[in-house]
Amino acid sequence: MDAPSTVESLREAWPRLQDPERLEAFQALSPADALVLFPTLSAYAQGMLALACPPTERRLWLRLLPPDDLADVLQEVEPEEHVELLQALDAPTRAEVRALLAYGEDEAGGLMSPRYVRVRPELRVPEAMAYLRRQAHERVETVYYGYVLDQGQHLLGVVTVADLFAAPVERTVREVMRTEVVSVPEDMDQEHVARVIAESDLLAVPVVDAEGRMKGIVTVDDIVDVVQSEATEDIQKMGGTAALDRPYLQTSLLGMLRSRAGWLAVLFLSEMLTASAMAHYQGEIARAVVLTIFIPLIISSGGNAGSQASTLLIRAMALGEVRLRDWWRVVRREMATGLYLGVILACIGLLRILVWEAAFHSYGEHAGLVALTVAGSLVGVVAWGTLAGSMLPFLLRRLGFDPASASAPFVATLVDVFGLVIYFSVAEIVLRGTLL
Amino acid sequence: MDAPSTVESLREAWPRLQDPERLEAFQALSPADALVLFPTLSAYAQGMLALACPPTERRLWLRLLPPDDLADVLQEVEPEEHVELLQALDAPTRAEVRALLAYGEDEAGGLMSPRYVRVRPELRVPEAMAYLRRQAHERVETVYYGYVLDQGQHLLGVVTVADLFAAPVERTVREVMRTEVVSVPEDMDQEHVARVIAESDLLAVPVVDAEGRMKGIVTVDDIVDVVQSEATEDIQKMGGTAALDRPYLQTSLLGMLRSRAGWLAVLFLSEMLTASAMAHYQGEIARAVVLTIFIPLIISSGGNAGSQASTLLIRAMALGEVRLRDWWRVVRREMATGLYLGVILACIGLLRILVWEAAFHSYGEHAGLVALTVAGSLVGVVAWGTLAGSMLPFLLRRLGFDPASASAPFVATLVDVFGLVIYFSVAEIVLRGTLL
Numbered sequence: 001m002d003a004p005s006t007v008e009s010l011r012e013a014w015p016r017l018q019d020p021e022r023l024e025a026f027q028a029l030s031p032a033d034a035l036v037l038f039p040t041l042s043a044y045a046q047g048m049l050a051l052a053c054p055p056t057e058r059r060l061w062l063r064l065l066p067p068d069d070l071a072d073v074l075q076e077v078e079p080e081e082h083v084e085l086l087q088a089l090d091a092p093t094r095a096e097v098r099a100l101l102a103y104g105e106d107e108a109g110g111l112m113s114p115r116y117v118r119v120r121p122e123l124r125v126p127e128a129m130a131y132l133r134r135q136a137h138e139r140v141e142t143v144y145y146g147y148v149l150d151q152g153q154h155l156l157g158v159v160t161v162a163d164l165f166a167a168p169v170e171r172t173v174r175e176v177m178r179t180e181v182v183s184v185p186e187d188m189d190q191e192h193v194a195r196v197i198a199e200s201d202l203l204a205v206p207v208v209d210a211e212g213r214m215k216g217i218v219t220v221d222d223i224v225d226v227v228q229s230e231a232t233e234d235i236q237k238m239g240g241t242a243a244l245d246r247p248y249l250q251t252s253l254l255g256m257l258r259s260r261a262g263w264l265a266v267l268f269l270s271e272m273l274t275a276s277a278m279a280h281y282q283g284e285i286a287r288a289v290v291l292t293i294f295i296p297l298i299i300s301s302g303g304n305a306g307s308q309a310s311t312l313l314i315r316a317m318a319l320g321e322v323r324l325r326d327w328w329r330v331v332r333r334e335m336a337t338g339l340y341l342g343v344i345l346a347c348i349g350l351l352r353i354l355v356w357e358a359a360f361h362s363y364g365e366h367a368g369l370v371a372l373t374v375a376g377s378l379v380g381v382v383a384w385g386t387l388a389g390s391m392l393p394f395l396l397r398r399l400g401f402d403p404a405s406a407s408a409p410f411v412a413t414l415v416d417v418f419g420l421v422i423y424f425s426v427a428e429i430v431l432r433g434t435l436l
Numbered sequence: 437m438d439a440p441s442t443v444e445s446l447r448e449a450w451p452r453l454q455d456p457e458r459l460e461a462f463q464a465l466s467p468a469d470a471l472v473l474f475p476t477l478s479a480y481a482q483g484m485l486a487l488a489c490p491p492t493e494r495r496l497w498l499r500l501l502p503p504d505d506l507a508d509v510l511q512e513v514e515p516e517e518h519v520e521l522l523q524a525l526d527a528p529t530r531a532e533v534r535a536l537l538a539y540g541e542d543e544a545g546g547l548m549s550p551r552y553v554r555v556r557p558e559l560r561v562p563e564a565m566a567y568l569r570r571q572a573h574e575r576v577e578t579v580y581y582g583y584v585l586d587q588g589q590h591l592l593g594v595v596t597v598a599d600l601f602a603a604p605v606e607r608t609v610r611e612v613m614r615t616e617v618v619s620v621p622e623d624m625d626q627e628h629v630a631r632v633i634a635e636s637d638l639l640a641v642p643v644v645d646a647e648g649r650m651k652g653i654v655t656v657d658d659i660v661d662v663v664q665s666e667a668t669e670d671i672q673k674m675g676g677t678a679a680l681d682r683p684y685l686q687t688s689l690l691g692m693l694r695s696r697a698g699w700l701a702v703l704f705l706s707e708m709l710t711a712s713a714m715a716h717y718q719g720e721i722a723r724a725v726v727l728t729i730f731i732p733l734i735i736s737s738g739g740n741a742g743s744q745a746s747t748l749l750i751r752a753m754a755l756g757e758v759r760l761r762d763w764w765r766v767v768r769r770e771m772a773t774g775l776y777l778g779v780i781l782a783c784i785g786l787l788r789i790l791v792w793e794a795a796f797h798s799y800g801e802h803a804g805l806v807a808l809t810v811a812g813s814l815v816g817v818v819a820w821g822t823l824a825g826s827m828l829p830f831l832l833r834r835l836g837f838d839p840a841s842a843s844a845p846f847v848a849t850l851v852d853v854f855g856l857v858i859y860f861s862v863a864e865i866v867l868r869g870t871l872l
Contacts, residue, residue: 133601231667239747248752274732296710304845311675316684408844409740
């Protein structure tokens with residue numbers, strides 16, 4: 001039933017192999033097994049394997065791929081290697097691939113396949129079925145939908161195999177086609193295309209240009225990859241790194257440093273503002289060293305509350321659940337949430353300090369006032385962190401950046417400085433005349 | 437071409453409406469528009485709308501849904517409302533839905549549809565095509581694959597519409613069917629099923645029980661939803677909240693607090709260890725107040741490095757790129773990465789302190805030694821943060837928890853205490869005899 005165990009076990013191990021090991025393992029496969037495996041690999045691996053083998057064999061492998069996958073492969077290899085790969089294609093395919101490369105990788109045009117079934121509206125049902133039958137021999141992406149086009153390539157409607165099966169034989173395609181066709185413009189962002197397909201429950205959507213001329217189709221199996229890789233990109237940005245181009249174990253040490261050191265250094269430089277804030281309060285700290293005890297606790301609570309809020313909103317924006325214009329509704333929700341969360345932590349903090357003081361006398365004669373300072377600061381810091389964390393994704397999107405850059409580390413860094421200012425301001429009010 | 441603008445605009449606004457607004461908007465639609473919209477809504481919304489309308493209408497709406505979607509709807513409503521919804525179904529559908537409810541929501545059995553096309557192996561090609569044609573009138577999930585079963589319901593192979601189109605008419609199904617069928621067991625986790633479908637580029641995979649008997653099919657459009665919602669769940673956990681059951685704007689204030697307060701309080705309680713650590717170092721702080729200036733900078737750098745590492749590894753594990761047994765390879769990579777990152781930050785920190793000292797004389801007579809303390813601590817804290825952040829997802833998975841719980845806030849909290857200990861230990865070595 002299943003594919004031979006060698007292919008299966010190689011497929012399992014594949015993500016964790018380095019390029020030379022992959023090449024060796026691939027070349028050790030029987031030709032039949034290799035034919036099964038090759039089309040299921042990532043575009044990066046397909047490019048690597050195709051470039052590593054002799055031209056005659058390369059032709060064989062690349063012929064297995066439809067033009068949209070070939071365009072992905074070309075986008076994964078160095079530009080100087082494009083010629084080598086393009087030469088391995090037959091002339092019509094080469095032209096199709098070149099046309100696809102003109103689109104951005106992340107838009108509908110870059111995802112689509114130009115190989116779909118065109119049907120003329122005046123065909124009768126049996127003729128259309130015979131035509132679809134002939135197309136099944138050709139290399140088209142899907143024979144399940146026939147797209148009905150006029151002379152000018154404008155999309156009039158769509159017929160499914162099931163529609164034709166079910167239709168009376170004397171009807172024409174125009175009479176049985178569905179005219180309420182969901183289509184997407186060629187420059188639509190791939191995340192948006194994914195949402196359209198997911199909501200429509202279609203196997204494929206047609207891509208049309210500004211004049212309504214059909215250019216290709218995006219199929220649902222491409223969308224699974226898009227959804228997966230967009231989520232990966234967002235998750236990596238939200239963790240405070242640049243998105244990796246390759247799977248974790250395939251990324252070189254240098255590539256790893258490149259994606260991480262930049263953000264880490266930026267965060268470090270911003271976090272230096274805390275050093276300035278702390279320097280500003282050196283007088284207060286020298287007079288009341290006991291205040292330092294709670295500095296990490298207070299600033300990290302603000303950071304934690306902020307990263308909760310930013311994470312929820314980044315994801316809600318990515319899924320289209322929240323738009324820019326909803327910002328005021330979000331402000332009101334998050335203000336309330338932040339205040340409640342702050343009060344909860346303040347109660348826990350108050351209890352902890354009073355219990356410790358009763359048990360160990362840790363915090364000196366003004367322990368009650370210190371506890372009040374900590375509790376008051378927690379309410380302010382958590383509420384501020386929550387609000388700041390929820391607004392940062394809106395601000396980033398408004399400025400044209402990716403909201404996912406509002407990573408937990410970024411939010412925590414932003415909130416830390418304000419956390420210190422809030423803490424010492426509350427301390428100055430509560431402890432004036434006693435400790436300060 | 438497009439669906440009427442009222443449905444389109446409602447579909448756009450839908451995620452941001454509250455339940456009563458949704459009900460009102462839905463009831464205001466023309467019946468034709470409502471028929472288009474209903475099947476594309478979330479299971480939660482379908483359940484809400486179905487329960488809100490009179491039984492005769494309810495029957496109409498629920499008949500639009502295949503049994504797997506109906507099972508999802510039942511899983512979204514309160515158990516006491518199951519009877520009401522089940523009564524609205526015809527007897528065979530009710531039986532199918534009941535059978536599906538026996539499976540876990542997150543496994544292949546819970547995703548599958550029992551409505552697929554069965555074909556007998558001894559049929560000849562024209563008979564099989566005529567049979568598929570009749571099925572196109574029935575409510576089956578997909579007519580594109582015919583599954584070839586023996587008397588005991590064991591899966592022998594699969595034929596596609598395209599195969600039948602292309603096959604000589606005198607052949608039997610057994611002769612033209614594909615026998616290398618990718619199938620999944622009924623208890624396979626839905627994330628794993630999603631990976632199988634994504635890799636196989638199939639429109640549907642058959643689900644079989646332990647004896648190889650076919651139970652149903654999982655179609656690729658269900659998988660888009662699975663991939664999207666699994667990513668949402670991981671992202672929310674990684675941001676330090678419990679996963680939300682509903683879209684952001686549909687979650688009540690109480691639900692919001694429930695999903696956030698728990699983790700925030702746990703993190704707060706753990707972060708109290710920093711208060712104990714700080715209390716332990718009160719003597720050193722009183723003697724060298726200048727050390728406090730860099731506390732937020734140092735501990736947050738460790739937290740940032742740690743959340744980068746944990747994020748990359750959580751995602752790599754979710755995508756199957758890294759397994760538990762790869763932990764030692766990851767340790768070696770992350771040790772090297774962490775040391776390099778630590779050295780980079782140490783250089784920036786050293787430079788910053790020396791420049792500030794030259795310009796403003798901020799850090800007293802021992803500024804050079806303070807700079808050395810900060811630089812040394814940064815190497816240690818960033819390397820430790822990176823290692824701890826990368827190992828926490830492994831530890832959690834090993835213990836049977838979800839690695840995604842290794843959220844940025846969780847890692848930062850873990851790293852903070854050790855960051856303080858490292859900082860003050862380095863200070864004791866470097867500053868002994870001068871400041872300390």
